[in-house]
Each structure stands twice: as C-alpha cells, then as structure tokens.
Amino acid sequence: MSFHPLMPYGSEGFQKSERTLMARGEPFAFTxxxxxxxxxxxxxxxxxxxxxxxxxxxxxxxxxxxxxxxxxxxxxxxxxxxxxxxxxxxxTYYVMFFKAPVGKYVLQVCRTLSCALAGAERVTETLSEKLGIGIGETDPSGMFTLLEFECLGACDRAPVVMVNNEHWHEKARPETCAKLVDDLRQRGLSALSGCHLKVEQ
Amino acid sequence: MEPILTRYIQESNSYTLDFFLKHEGYQGLRKALATQPNDIIEMVKASGLRGRGGAGFPTGMKFQFVDKKTPKPKYIACNADESEPGTFKDHVLMERNPHLLFEGCLIGCWAIGAKMAYIYIRGEFYHVQKVLESELAKAYAQGYAGRNVMGSGWDCDIVIHRGAGAYEAGEETALIESLEGKRAQPRIKPPFPAVQGLYDCPTAVNNVETLCNLPCIMINGAEWFAKLGPEKNGGPKLYCISGHVKKPGVYEASMNTTIKELIFDRAGGIREGHQLKAVIPGGSSVPILLPDQLDIPASFDSVQKAGSMLGSAGMIVMDETTCMVWAAMNLMHFYKHESCGKCTPCREGGDWLWKILARIERGEGQMRDLELLTSISNNIAGKTLCAFGDAEATPPLTTLKHFRGEYEAHIREGRCTVPADWRAKGVAEVAH
Missing domain, CATH: 1.10.10.1590 (NADH-quinone oxidoreductase subunit E)
Structure with a gap:
C-alpha cells in the first residue's frame, strides 16, 4: 500500500511507526x-x-x-x-525522558544546522571514537551515554553539548573533546564550560 | 537605535531585582495598573507591536480577541519554548533580564483580565529556569507579583512550567496541550486559544520577546514605539545571527536595519577567507535568501516581500563551503525527528524526505528523486493542522529552487561535491 504513487512504501524501510515498551523495573515510590x-x-x-x-x-x-x-x-x-x-x-513523546538505563553522564550533542556548521558532526565523531560507542549507546563502564539532540537554542555558542538534561558545555571543539571526557571522569561536572552570556559585541 | 530590551545584558548583575529597579524596573507595570485594561489593549494596538515568535500577528488584536465577558478564568501562556533552529534571543532575555519578562506577563494579565501567567520554558533551558525561579521568588517577596501587586489590591500569579524536549510545543495550541499534561500536539482551530485555550478557558499565548516589549510601550507610549521602525513594524527587534559569521550573537536593532548591515556590520561579516553563499533569515522554517537579496530592511513586511519570512529572526549564515543538499538533509532530520505525528502528511512525508535527501547526499540518488522531493513537499505544505507542515516542506523546496545544480551534481558524480572540513570524516547517518 502506498500513500504516494512514486513511493516504495513499506518495501525499503520507509515504514516509520515504532513503539518503545519500557521495562517494568523495581517497585517504585517517590521519597x-x-x-x-x-x-x-x-x-x-x-x-x-x-x-x-x-x-x-x-x-x-x-x-x-x-x-x-x-x-x-x-x-x-x-x-x-x-x-x-x-x-x-x-x-514516550518527550525526548528528555530516558526509556532505558543511561550512563552517569549523558552527553547530548546538538546536531542541528548552526551547530553542524560549527563542527558538531566532528564533535560527535570524536566523542564516539574516544568512548568507543555509537550514538545512543552507553560505554561499558556505565559512565557515559552519547546522544544527539536537536537545536538547543544557543547557536551563537555552537557547538553546544548538554549533559544530563541540565548542564551546558559551549563552544565544544573536536580537538578538545577527548580531554573533556577525561576531565569529566576526574572532575565531574565542573569540567564543563557552563552557560555564560559574555557575548563579545 | 540604542538597545532597549538588551541594554544592560553585559552588566554582570543585570538579572537581579535590585539592578532592574534602579533602571526603570516595574515602572511600566505601575503605569499599567493605573490604566484601564481596555486602554492598554488600545495602546498595544496603536503601537503596532507584532508577535515575535514567528507569525508576526498583532499582539493588541490577540489581547482583544480574549473573551472578557466569560465567567471562566483567563490566562496568559508565555511561550518560552524557544526551539526554532537558529533562534536564541529569548534565552538571552530570560537569563539576563528575567524581571522584564515578569513585568510583561503582569501587564498582559492586567490587560486581558487574567490572574495567572504560565511561563512554558523548554526543558533544555534548565539553567535559565533556575535564574527565573530565584528572581521570581524575589519579585514575590517584594510585592511585584502574587498578592496585592505593587499595593494595587490586584492579585496575579506567575508559574514557571518546564517542558521536556519537543519543538512542537512552540505551536500555541500544542503548548497548551503540553501545559495540560499531554503530548505537545496541535489542536484543530478554531476555536482559537483566545476563546478556548488552557483548560478550555480564554488564553493569550505570547512569545517572551513580545511580552518584554510591553513595559517600554507603557512607559514611552505607543507613538514612540511605532516610530522606532517602519510602518507596522515598530519597536526594537532582537536578531539572532549564527553560522559562518565572525561574531555570532544576539543583536538588537530597529526594523529599518538591513539584513546586510546586521550580518556584515553587527556580526562582523563572513569568517576570514570565505564568501557568503546563502542566508536563512527567520529560523530554519523559512526560505533561503541569496547574497544579492540582503539589502532590504529586516522587517516582517520587507522580508516577506523578498520571498521569505522574518519568522523568529534567527538568521543562519552559510558560506561557500556549505553543501546545500547536506543543509537540507540536516534540517530535514530535525523536522522528521520533531514531527508530533498527529497529521499523516507531516509524520510520514518528513521521514521520506529525509531518507531521500540522505541517499542523494550519499551519492545514491536518481534524477527522478528531485521530482519526488518536490511532489512530497507540496503534498505536506498546507495539508496539516499547524504550520509545521509548511516549515517542513521548506528546506527541500527552497534549496531545489536556488541550488538545483548541486543536487544534479550529487546524482551525476555519485558523491557530495562540496565536502567541508567541518563535516565528520566518516559521515555516518544514524536513523533515530
């Protein structure tokens, strides 16, 4: 069945629908x-x-x-x-909710146009090589998860990496990403550059 | 034009209540509270203030449409879900000038007869939210919000509501759905939010920058505001310039300023040794402008006349190293990822478009794919509940219109013909 006369719908992986079922997990109650x-x-x-x-x-x-x-x-x-x-x-709709276990540090690299023009693809690639994992995966030590995110709204300080949904690292450079990973291991979140709006105008 | 909204953002304590009060802070609200709500709406109409979120709809009209006679509560929903690619002005305003937003929310509430404003802030701006929350607590403690606002006997609350990562939540009815604790998916209109919005009550949904303009209208008057820019494009405007420029950032200017001036004078021009190739002038959802089209005022009307839209004023600048097929593919990844899934053309079509663009970019495309891209795009635009569909169809259509030769070169040579050094070495596209 095709919605469009020229589309090979259903034959070449053009089917999109999917459903994520979450694990039952341990019994849960808020503190x-x-x-x-x-x-x-x-x-x-x-x-x-x-x-x-x-x-x-x-x-x-x-x-x-x-x-x-x-x-x-x-x-x-x-x-x-x-x-x-x-x-x-x-x-299951909002992307900031994790539907499976994640690492201690979730690295969320902005991939949208402004960040990509500033080298976000290479940032992701370097992080992926350094950690030995692909996008969406967690490293064996359980320390890092690597994700791509869509526009984070800080395009003047591109590329931006968000960590654990809350912390920011701006102007990430492919050359220093490997060091960022080491610094996070040693110093924790203080290794991040944070969000600072000292715009050089 | 002297900056108005961002005048003090470079000062280290510009976000504090003390600093704000020393610089005309809450004076607009004081004046508003001494004015009849209807007169405020008339003033906002006379000022010509247009919504800064993207559509450019007159704010005064939006306030006027709110049903004042209903016994139901009324609401202001502030759209702080800034997520249009290339846009980061509300980010700066909220982080450096949060009280201006609170003041704007309160003036808006007074004008439409609401006693509650919800600020819907995107989940990714948690660091901004923390600033807003601590400053809001100070505003409450000193009587600028909450009970008996500024001794007027009028109560008005402001609540900050955190989103969780959904571009579609920036659409006004989807934002309302999300505020109600549902998926951010648009509603069928009419009824418009002004009649039936949050909790089925009359609601005005306004962008952060729009509300931030209300205090200066109250203080300086509608005529002063209207005269700051061209006819029907009054007031100060924030422009976000990013991409291949020397000094990316947020620049405040009147809408008399040309796009050329913004890019070359304010943002320092194109990075060293490169030439301008294309500009997306109003966030990723609008058509491209070419270098010879930029000598026009960056106003809602002029940019529209040039065949694009001012939108959210997020200008993404690309130099000659940018492959336009890749740029369209990058944006299409955004749209297919963010499509809320409610309307079939957008949900399915966006994914198709991305897959076709990806295969052309990889060098596996065929000439008939270009026809397919156009056909699918035209079957999405105008056929969905919200403007997302039109936005999603734009990247392929606008790049095909101006850079068809690049598409054909990809297909002919079986590879990307403009590989930039800032791209990944092994371009691995992961479908997710």
Missing part, C-alpha cells in the same frame, strides 16, 4: 521529600488539573532512579489520579 515537592507543584494548577504536573513528576522519577520504568509510570499515575496510559503517552 517523602519528592512526594512533597510534587504535591507543591500540583498546587500551582487548578485542583482538578493535577495532570499538568506530569512532566514535573517524570523529571522527579528520573532524579530518583535515572530512567523511566513501567512501575514508576504507574506510581506517577496514582499520584496524579490519571491512568498509566496517559503517563506512558507523555513519557
């Missing part, structure tokens, strides 16, 4: 502190709209156990009084 924090976030929305806090809840899951599991989604659903399907719907 008392995180539960209180989430309850506070829920209070910022109308009482019958607790569902608005689902992204916040999934971030808290990730803070507690690094990635999203089916057990965690069920707990979130109970907490927000919605169905597990509604949580899964959201968790």
């Amino acid at each position: 008392a502190e995180r539960a209180a924090k989430l309850e506070d976030i829920c209070s910022k929305y109308p009482p019958e709209r607790r569902k608005s806090a689902v992204l916040a809840a999934l971030y808290l899951v990730q803070e507690q156990q690094q990635y999203i599991t089916a057990s965690a989604m069920r707990h979130v659903a109970e907490f927000l009084r919605i169905t597990p399907a509604e949580v899964e719907d959201v968790a």
Whole structure:
C-alpha cells in the first residue's frame, strides 16, 4: 500500500511507526521529600488539573532512579489520579525522558544546522571514537551515554553539548573533546564550560 | 537605535531585582495598573507591536480577541519554548533580564483580565529556569507579583512550567496541550486559544520577546514605539545571527536595519577567507535568501516581500563551503525527528524526505528523486493542522529552487561535491 504513487512504501524501510515498551523495573515510590515537592507543584494548577504536573513528576522519577520504568509510570499515575496510559503517552513523546538505563553522564550533542556548521558532526565523531560507542549507546563502564539532540537554542555558542538534561558545555571543539571526557571522569561536572552570556559585541 | 530590551545584558548583575529597579524596573507595570485594561489593549494596538515568535500577528488584536465577558478564568501562556533552529534571543532575555519578562506577563494579565501567567520554558533551558525561579521568588517577596501587586489590591500569579524536549510545543495550541499534561500536539482551530485555550478557558499565548516589549510601550507610549521602525513594524527587534559569521550573537536593532548591515556590520561579516553563499533569515522554517537579496530592511513586511519570512529572526549564515543538499538533509532530520505525528502528511512525508535527501547526499540518488522531493513537499505544505507542515516542506523546496545544480551534481558524480572540513570524516547517518 502506498500513500504516494512514486513511493516504495513499506518495501525499503520507509515504514516509520515504532513503539518503545519500557521495562517494568523495581517497585517504585517517590521519597517523602519528592512526594512533597510534587504535591507543591500540583498546587500551582487548578485542583482538578493535577495532570499538568506530569512532566514535573517524570523529571522527579528520573532524579530518583535515572530512567523511566513501567512501575514508576504507574506510581506517577496514582499520584496524579490519571491512568498509566496517559503517563506512558507523555513519557514516550518527550525526548528528555530516558526509556532505558543511561550512563552517569549523558552527553547530548546538538546536531542541528548552526551547530553542524560549527563542527558538531566532528564533535560527535570524536566523542564516539574516544568512548568507543555509537550514538545512543552507553560505554561499558556505565559512565557515559552519547546522544544527539536537536537545536538547543544557543547557536551563537555552537557547538553546544548538554549533559544530563541540565548542564551546558559551549563552544565544544573536536580537538578538545577527548580531554573533556577525561576531565569529566576526574572532575565531574565542573569540567564543563557552563552557560555564560559574555557575548563579545 | 540604542538597545532597549538588551541594554544592560553585559552588566554582570543585570538579572537581579535590585539592578532592574534602579533602571526603570516595574515602572511600566505601575503605569499599567493605573490604566484601564481596555486602554492598554488600545495602546498595544496603536503601537503596532507584532508577535515575535514567528507569525508576526498583532499582539493588541490577540489581547482583544480574549473573551472578557466569560465567567471562566483567563490566562496568559508565555511561550518560552524557544526551539526554532537558529533562534536564541529569548534565552538571552530570560537569563539576563528575567524581571522584564515578569513585568510583561503582569501587564498582559492586567490587560486581558487574567490572574495567572504560565511561563512554558523548554526543558533544555534548565539553567535559565533556575535564574527565573530565584528572581521570581524575589519579585514575590517584594510585592511585584502574587498578592496585592505593587499595593494595587490586584492579585496575579506567575508559574514557571518546564517542558521536556519537543519543538512542537512552540505551536500555541500544542503548548497548551503540553501545559495540560499531554503530548505537545496541535489542536484543530478554531476555536482559537483566545476563546478556548488552557483548560478550555480564554488564553493569550505570547512569545517572551513580545511580552518584554510591553513595559517600554507603557512607559514611552505607543507613538514612540511605532516610530522606532517602519510602518507596522515598530519597536526594537532582537536578531539572532549564527553560522559562518565572525561574531555570532544576539543583536538588537530597529526594523529599518538591513539584513546586510546586521550580518556584515553587527556580526562582523563572513569568517576570514570565505564568501557568503546563502542566508536563512527567520529560523530554519523559512526560505533561503541569496547574497544579492540582503539589502532590504529586516522587517516582517520587507522580508516577506523578498520571498521569505522574518519568522523568529534567527538568521543562519552559510558560506561557500556549505553543501546545500547536506543543509537540507540536516534540517530535514530535525523536522522528521520533531514531527508530533498527529497529521499523516507531516509524520510520514518528513521521514521520506529525509531518507531521500540522505541517499542523494550519499551519492545514491536518481534524477527522478528531485521530482519526488518536490511532489512530497507540496503534498505536506498546507495539508496539516499547524504550520509545521509548511516549515517542513521548506528546506527541500527552497534549496531545489536556488541550488538545483548541486543536487544534479550529487546524482551525476555519485558523491557530495562540496565536502567541508567541518563535516565528520566518516559521515555516518544514524536513523533515530
């Protein structure tokens, strides 16, 4: 079956649909502190709209156990009084939720045009060679996961690498990427250049 | 033009409440609170302020469309999901001038009769969110937000809501869906958000930079604002210039400024030893302009007249080392990855376009693929619920229009004919 007369639909890998099923994982419940924090976030929305806090809840899951599991989604659903399907719907849509275990440092290299024009392809390539892993993989030591991300919104300081969804490393250079990996191993997140807006104008 | 929105961003403490208060901070709000909401809407209309998110829709009209008679609550949803490739102005505004945004949100709320503004910030801007949160707490503590705003007896809350990585959340109805805790997918319009938006209540969705313009309109008046730029293109504008220029960055200018001046004077011109090849003037979703088309004012109307759009004013500059088939492929990867999946033409077609572009770039294309690219693109544009479809069809169509020869060379020679030193050595395309 083809949607377009010239398209070999279904024959050459042009089929796109896929579904990611998450592992059940260990039994999950928020720590008392995180539960209180989430309850506070829920209070910022109308009482019958607790569902608005689902992204916040999934971030808290990730803070507690690094990635999203089916057990965690069920707990979130109970907490927000919605169905597990509604949580899964959201968790599988947004790219900042990890659906499988990831390394201690998740390196998220921006790949979109401005960063690519500044050498992002080579940054990814160098990181991949240094770590001995491909895009989407975690190194055997469990320390690093390498991902490509779409435009991070800091194109004047390209190429940008985000780490663990929160930390920034700007003006990454292919020549210094290997050192960045070593520095992260030794010094942790302080090895990153951070986000600084001292624009030389 | 003296910078207005970004005047102090170089100062190390420009983001603090103390600094803001010393530089006319919250004076626009003070004036607004002493003005009738309807008069504010009239002022915004007279100023000619147009939305800075991309569409350029008149902000005053947007406020006017909000249903004022309904007993339901009304909302401002601030679109801080800045994710159009090449755009990074809201990033700077929020990080260096957060109180200006709060002030704008509060003026907007007062004008439409809302008591709550949600700032939807993209998940990747967590470092910016931390600045916003700590500064918002100070604004609350000193009575500029929350209960009894500036002693006026009026209550208004601001809540910062973190997204989680979805370009589509920048579309106004998709943003509302995401705020409601669902996938960021667009709604069928009408009804427009002004009638039925967040939680089915009247909502004005405004870009960060748009709201940041409200305080200076209140302080200096509509006429002053309108006169800063060409007719119907008033006020200060932030331009994001990136790519192969010497000094990439955010530059504030009036819309009288030409694109040429922005690129060559403000951003320092093309990097040493290279020549300009093409410019995407308004974020990745708009058609390319060639070097001889740049001597025009960077205003909404002029850029549209030249066959492109000012969009989000994210200008991506490419020099002669850039292969245009590769550039289209790079952007198509973005679109096929970010398509929300709701409309079939965009979801399936985007993926097809990327795969076809990738095989041409690899040197495995055929001449009939060019016809196929055009046909698929034209079957996406205008056939989807939101403007994403038009955006997605743009990279192949605009590069084919101006650089068809490069496509043909790829197919004829079976390889990329413009391999740049900044590209990867082994160009491994991973489908994900």
